[in-house]
Amino acid sequence: MKISRNAPCPCGSGQKYKKCCLPKEESQDFSYRRISQTFQSLTGKLMTFAQNTLEADGMDEAIDTFLLWGDELDNETTIDELSQVMVPWILCSWDLTQPDIEELDFEIALPADTTIAELYRQKRSSKIDSLELHVLESVGRLVFSFYEVTAVFPGNGFACLDILAGSSHRVTDHSASEWLAQGSILFCAISRVDDVEFLSAASPISFPLPWKTHVIDLRTSLIGRKEALSTEDLPEYEFEIRQVFLELYAAANNPPSLSNTDGDPLSLQTLHYRISSPKDAFDALVHLCVTESPEQLLENADYTDSGELAGVTIPWSRLETAKATPMSNTILGYIDIESESMTVEVNSEKRAAEIREIITNLMGDKAHYKTTSIKPMRDPGERAEDDEDPLGFHNKMMQDPAVREHMENMFLDHWGQWVDTPLPILDGQTPREAAKSPSGREKVDALIRSAINNSERSPDLEVQKKGIDRARTELGI
Template sequence: MQEGHDLDGLIRFSQRDEAWRERLASVLDEHLLPAMEEFDLDFEDLEELLGEQVPWTLWGCAFEDFLSRGWEPGGQNIIDVYLKRRGWSEKALNRAYIEGLRDAHVSLHEVSDVKPGASMKLRDLLTGAAPVTVREKSATRSLKQWDRIAVRIVPVRDHHVISGGLLPFSQEATDLLFEGMRDVLRLRKSQELRLTEEQLRDCAPLFSSAWLFTELPRVLEPQAPQLANTDGEDLLFHELRFPFAKGVLQSQVAAALRKVTGLEPAGAKFWNWLAPKSRSKKGQTQRKGSGLAFGTFTESGTVLGTVELKGKALILEVNSKERALRGEVLIKDATGDLLRPPLTKIQTVEQIMREREDQPDEDFDGTDEVPPEIARQVTLEYLDRHYRETLDQPLPALDGKTPRKAVRSAAGRTKVVEWLKYLENASAKNIGSPMADYDFGWMWDELGLGDKRQ
């Protein structure tokens, strides 16, 4: 509990009177009961499922809602009653916090300008109010740029702090919350979601519900993330081994491969199979929100697969069934009768991972370990090249447009801003990796969006 944030006296006071106990219980039901009934759980089950602290954070969200409400008769508020009877026992700073909490409303905020252990800036996504800088120690050590949190901003004398009931919101939870609010307010999807402070007070239980209805399915029915390549195709690793026909030499196959458009030499016996420079929208069908997209990139473009000559065979390696079919046609058309039909080995991501785990590392002596500063430099240089190429690539998140083209319209600029925030936020969460230190500022500036990053 931070200095000036002690609610113990208020909590004890709320438990002494039966009427206040019943009112608090009714508010707790509004926040927790829909999810508890849907998933057939008790409050005690939440600790086992979500961790020791989470249930009490949710309790705190409901308690803060209870503190801000007016009750009949006469719209009486428990904080007013408490301060009238017991206010003399509170220190001045804590009393100022309690008074601020009474008048505060919960909302969904976007985090920026994080100064770990000191402060952060919060932008209210639901009221459109100007960003507010809050003093905060513990939360700023874990929150990252563009995180979204449901919390109350509390004015305390000459500064602002946040309340104890803080819930981190994923994109899925955000979408569910917004959908629920549109239903409550009877808004169409095309209408901007803007709420008054009074409407947010009325909608406070929706924040807990949206969070629970997102998090509980993850722990009750965990699913592996859907993995796809840059074309949106499920990851399934294929190795096609084409044996040489009788009497065929490597030099003959190599000569045939050198004539193939899209095969770029990467060694004496190795080629990268590259995607065409101008990919159509049809080739950019990655499913929005379907999971993680994996790809390999070179300065020449996206790598669809690799081709290698080994002994008396040509090896084609790709990461999807669709690319395997297209690659087989490509190789057959290029080599004709030089190769026999391929033998195919197929592996899932899980099988690949198990193979790597089973590989002995007894021969490793550490002599080939890359110094951390060199690894960091190499990673950042790679990210620079990758993201510079990405600015000219059609992206599913931008409706098949490149970032440079998307920013030419107002709607496109909005989508590019959200895309950049997603990239920056995901990168910042790779704690301990050079990716966490990557500065995306140049991308915002190059796309003319530097003012949107404030």
């Protein structure tokens, strides 16, 4: 949000914005524009120089090296998406040792231990103007790291914390600050020219705050060789840092497919039957329900005027005996019997085939299979035109004190159990166990703050907050 010139300065000085921080920010913005435009112009010149110097084989080698010689991301679309982080890396970070050069099966014009930017300075020094030279020297070799965004000033920049080295930064930026969110994780290189810090390279996407746990694990593995990490140490571990980035990027772009509780691919299928009578179907299939007795199911059934069974729903369920299963039973589908028709709703192709075989064996010619309809999976954010507004309905329900109390108790119970629940993202530890170590405590803090950020976008903020506060208090965070 733009600050009025006559508004109180957000720094808290008590002066008007125009008399306090505005002149400094305007000066900073002018410097940023000048430096940013120069760096962008230099990047174009360096890229042309790189293509002429490295030729096709050399450029392919640079790209393969950035991608760690993997096939998963080695495609034209991904390479184009990663260009804003990969191109600066190739120009201002990548170099080859003499043994590397000797192993190549082609000649390369890049001297050992020299970046493209450094070679450009050597060969074009007489053609580089003073500002370009100053920017090149100030930027130097890019240092990449993972940063947690701690504050965002849309259109102006953002504040961030280097998760690996612990340093704080105030980045001037006009584009990324429009889409970055507080609490997100950004893989980037931050350069400083004079008093301006700016993004010299950045991932095209940010990562969610819970993924900070992976960066903390990386830091722990690197710190194992040192007492602590500093910015000066990061180039030594550039390979490991980039490896984690590429793993996270691949995970973000290839989310796991949806599956049911059996691990089968999710597919919403409805089998349609013509049946001899509701009673025949009920008598043959009622034992498929392990959660309710026949008498309980019939309490909610529909009957004809003469008292005959007209319609009933049978939950197809399975009793779970495995200790690792938190629920006592699993609902596999719903069998809806109505007059001479019967439908079975399941959520996978495998379950559809299983129940079709069961019905054939149990009912024989008393059930005639007609067809199976498959419902397309809807995007979570998509809503059919005839659906009721879910948020409006939810808000209406939350006006009921009884519903609100129930939701509040539900969240309190959830967070009360959460502190002692083993979590995969904590390597199987519970939050209470993880919070006993500094790195584990930092992970748990990231998870809780992520929940807070999510709850702030939820209509249940106050209801959820009590549960989250309970977990924080119990863990001492």
